[in-house]
Amino acid sequence: MIIFSIAQRELRNMFNSLLAWIILSGISLIVFLILVTLVKSYLDNPSNSIGGVGVTGTIVSTIFYFCSYLFILIAPMLTMRSFSGEFKNKTSQLLFSAPISMSEIVLGKCLGLYLFGLITAVIPLLITLSLVFGTQLDAGLYFSSLLGFLLVTFTFMTIGVFASSLTDHMGLAAFSSIGIILFLFWLVELVASLIKVDAAQSALQYLSISKHASPFYNGQVNSSDVIFFILIITTFIVLTIRKLDSYRMQH
Amino acid sequence: MSRETLIQVENLYRDYGNLHALADVNLTLKRGEVLGFLGPNGAGKSTTMQIISGNLAPTSGRVLINGFDILDEPRQAKAALGFLPEQPPLYTELTVIEYLEYCAKLNRIPRADISKAIARACERCGLGDVQKRLIANLSKGYQQRVGIAQAIIHTPEVVILDEPTVGLDPIQIREIRTLIRELGSDHSVILSTHILPEVQSTCDRVIIINRGKIALEDSLAGLDSRLRKNIITVSLGNPPELATLTALNNVDTVEQLSEGRYQLHCSDDFNPADFASSAVNNSWQLNELTPQTGSLEQMFIDITCSDNNSHQAEEVTA
Numbered sequence: 095m096i097i098f099s100i101a102q103r104e105l106r107n108m109f110n111s112l113l114a115w116i117i118l119s120g121i122s123l124i125v126f127l128i129l130v131t132l133v134k135s136y137l138d139n140p141s142n143s144i145g146g147v148g149v150t151g152t153i154v155s156t157i158f159y160f161c162s163y164l165f166i167l168i169a170p171m172l173t174m175r176s177f178s179g180e181f182k183n184k185t186s187q188l189l190f191s192a193p194i195s196m197s198e199i200v201l202g203k204c205l206g207l208y209l210f211g212l213i214t215a216v217i218p219l220l221i222t223l224s225l226v227f228g229t230q231l232d233a234g235l236y237f238s239s240l241l242g243f244l245l246v247t248f249t250f251m252t253i254g255v256f257a258s259s260l261t262d263h264m265g266l267a268a269f270s271s272i273g274i275i276l277f278l279f280w281l282v283e284l285v286a287s288l289i290k291v292d293a294a295q296s297a298l299q300y301l302s303i304s305k306h307a308s309p310f311y312n313g314q315v316n317s318s319d320v321i322f323f324i325l326i327i328t329t330f331i332v333l334t335i336r337k338l339d340s341y342r343m344q345h
Numbered sequence: 346m347s348r349e350t351l352i353q354v355e356n357l358y359r360d361y362g363n364l365h366a367l368a369d370v371n372l373t374l375k376r377g378e379v380l381g382f383l384g385p386n387g388a389g390k391s392t393t394m395q396i397i398s399g400n401l402a403p404t405s406g407r408v409l410i411n412g413f414d415i416l417d418e419p420r421q422a423k424a425a426l427g428f429l430p431e432q433p434p435l436y437t438e439l440t441v442i443e444y445l446e447y448c449a450k451l452n453r454i455p456r457a458d459i460s461k462a463i464a465r466a467c468e469r470c471g472l473g474d475v476q477k478r479l480i481a482n483l484s485k486g487y488q489q490r491v492g493i494a495q496a497i498i499h500t501p502e503v504v505i506l507d508e509p510t511v512g513l514d515p516i517q518i519r520e521i522r523t524l525i526r527e528l529g530s531d532h533s534v535i536l537s538t539h540i541l542p543e544v545q546s547t548c549d550r551v552i553i554i555n556r557g558k559i560a561l562e563d564s565l566a567g568l569d570s571r572l573r574k575n576i577i578t579v580s581l582g583n584p585p586e587l588a589t590l591t592a593l594n595n596v597d598t599v600e601q602l603s604e605g606r607y608q609l610h611c612s613d614d615f616n617p618a619d620f621a622s623s624a625v626n627n628s629w630q631l632n633e634l635t636p637q638t639g640s641l642e643q644m645f646i647d648i649t650c651s652d653n654n655s656h657q658a659e660e661v662t663a
Contacts, residue, residue: 099450103436110438188434188495191398192451193423342402 096194100202105209108172117168118214121161125218128157133225150232154222155311158239161218162246162307165211166279169247170271172210173254174264176203177338181262190342200255200334207251215244235313242310245323249303250275252330259337278326279303349376351425351503351533352397357406359392359557366392367557370406374503379529381548381565382537385649389557390537391431394507397535398428411502424453427501427532431508433492437481441472441491444480445498452499466494470524486517493524497532504528505535510543522547541642555649568644576637577617580606582630594619608637 108114132153180186189199219240225231250271257271258264278301286298299305303326306319352374359367367389374380384390395401397408399415399422408415413422436444445466449459467473470490475483480491489509496504506525510518525547528534536547544551544565551568553561582605584590590599590607595615600608609620617634624631 096450096453099447103447107436107438183434183436184430184432185434185436187395187398187400187428187430188448188451190400191423191426191428191430192448193420193453194451195420342400 096198097202097205100189100199101206101209104176104203104206107175108206108210113171114210117171118217121164121168121214122217122221124164125157125161125221128160129153129221129224132156148232149225149229150235151313153225154231154236155239155313157218157222158243159311161214162243165247165250166272166275168214169207169250169254169275170257170268172207173251173258173271174268175258176207176255177258177334178262178264178267179258182264196335196338200259200331200338204252204255204331207255208248211244211247211251214247215240218243232313238310238313238315241315242307245310245320246303246307249323249326249330252327252334253278256330256334256337259334259341275303350374351376351411352535353409354393354397355407355409357393357396357408358404359389359396359401360404365557367396367403370554370557370559372552372559372562374533374535376502376533377529377531378550379525379534379536379548381544381551382535382554383539383541383544383551383645384537384554385539388554388649390539390554391507392557393554394428394430394505394535394537398426398430398505399423400428400430424499425502427496427499427504429492429496429504429506429509431511433488434495435480435488435491438479440477440479441467441483441494442476444491445494448495448498454499462498462500465500466498469497469527470494471520484517486513486520489513489517489521490524493521493528497528500532502533503535504532505537507537508539509536510538510540518543541645553645553648560648561644575611575613575615577609577611577615577620578602578606578633578635578637579609579620579624579631580633581624582632583628585627585629593623606633 136149136152177186180189222236223231253274254267254271257274258267260270261267280302282298283302283305286295286302289295289298300322306322309316309319350373352372354370354372357367357370358365370389370393372380382390382393392401396403397410397415399419402416408422410422411425413425415422436447439447442463445463446459449462454462467476470493472487472490472494475487480488483491493504493506493509496506509525510521513521522543525534525536529547529549536543538544548565550564551562552559584605584607587599587601587607590596590609593609595612596609597612598610600610602608609615617636621631621634623629
């Protein structure tokens with residue numbers, strides 16, 4: 095399948111450069127440090143456990159939550175090359191003159207990035223699994239946190255791919271994806287709180303990524319939240335395809 | 346077998362804002378033909394190549410490749426097409442083999458045939474020795490060959506090469522030209538270039554484009570005869586007055602090259618035999634009568650410059 099070939103290329107491309115390795119080792123270090131800090135504070139005073147959710151809630155969910163925050167910066171760094179880099183090196187012409195459709199190109203790119211998201215998820219997964227040796231873990235909360243982390247990273251990656259399709263300047267692509275992510279992650283709630291019109295306010299609040307993400311870290315998998323993420327990912331994939339189709343019109 | 350049309354470009358227009366990059370470009374490419382697409386920088390060569398390869402959408406007009414419209418049925422059209430852009434689209438962090446493998450996959454070559462296709466492309470482009478090296482470490486000539494290998498990996502009916510010899514040294518240029526000529530034996534090739542000898546040494550037919558319009562289209566043989574006719578160098582032992590020569594039938598202007606040696610610029614009806622007989626009749630002692638194989642370069646400059654002038658004139662009147 096052509097999508098998998100493109101995904102594989104995208105993934106290889108990340109690991110061919112230092113970036114992927116730096117990100118993976120950075121995340122390992124950060125997750126490890128947070129784990130040590132959280133475990134220490136938990137041991138010092140177990141009753142502080144947030145909302146009485148136990149060790150999984152205080153430590154594992156917090157770590158996944160924090161890791162998804164890291165992806166506000168990591169996703170744009172990874173995705174800025176996916177189209178901007180190809181435009182800049184003119185390698186996009188290889189893709190555009192091959193007998194493949196824009197949708198296949200975009201899906202392939204996104205799939206490659208999602209695979210990287212999965213690989214990164216292994217790090218907090220393994221590090222927090224080490225807690226098994228000392229305590230019991232809440233499997234349900236564990237996996238809802240993991241699912242939340244994956245959905246949020248996939249969303250950020252897709253937004254990054256879209257931003258990267260806008261320009262052949264990689265820095266600009268990274269900045270705009272950080273902008274879009276920050277806006278959808280929590281700025282949108284800020285804006286909503288300023289608006290006095292009810293309908294607009296609730297519409298804006300609905301767009302907030304963090305609002306839809308937080309239930310996952312509390313052990314809730316709401317189908318409405320899952321659908322929200324699927325919708326937003328699909329929207330940005332479609333926008334990217336449209337953007338690339340119109341790229342041929344402008345340049 | 347009749348020579349079927351592989352590429353048909355009809356009434357192609359392309360605007361960038363107010364700038365008309367292409368205006369009413371028509372061209373056809375037959376099977377087994379090497380077409381030279383010639384023009385000064387900025388004439389619209391790359392734009393045309395980009396449109397034919399599906400990288401750019403035309404403002405209006407259509408492109409048929411092997412009978413498929415590039416915009417309506419892009420997959421079938423692009424399957425018949427190999428494209429080497431001006432800057433070869435190389436992933437420099439890959440080895441030659443890895444890169445070609447990816448290209449093979451992009452062109453939907455079945456998994457079982459990929460290694461065969463890579464071996465064939467490498468052999469054609471003389472990449473045997475460098476297959477395992479990183480593209481980034483290859484010389485520009487080899488990188489260009491990798492670019493050509495990429496364009497022919499799926500044995501497309503049509504290969505489009507956009508200025509394939511830019512930036513190469515003379516030996517590399519000769520090698521690439523040989524390669525292009527070889528490609529012409531089983532692919533149809535469109536070769537875009539601003540280098541004239543390249544066209545003379547590789548192409549069957551030439552299209553000259555200037556300011557987004559096709560200024561001239563002819564076979565190379567037709568061009569040669571067109572060039573040969575009009576300039577004649579004569580050398581006379583006993584030359585008459587310059588005015589006498591100018592007054593001859595069908596001679597437009599005369600240029601004195603040295604003592605007794607002239608260059609006659611003639612109209613299309615000029616017959617050298619007439620000149621020879623008048624030289625004998627007037628005892629001018631004809632020593633030399635050489636039809637000048639005018640260079641394509643001269644013709645190219647004539648076409649492109651005259652057009653520039655008329656364009657300027659238009660601007661003045663407008």
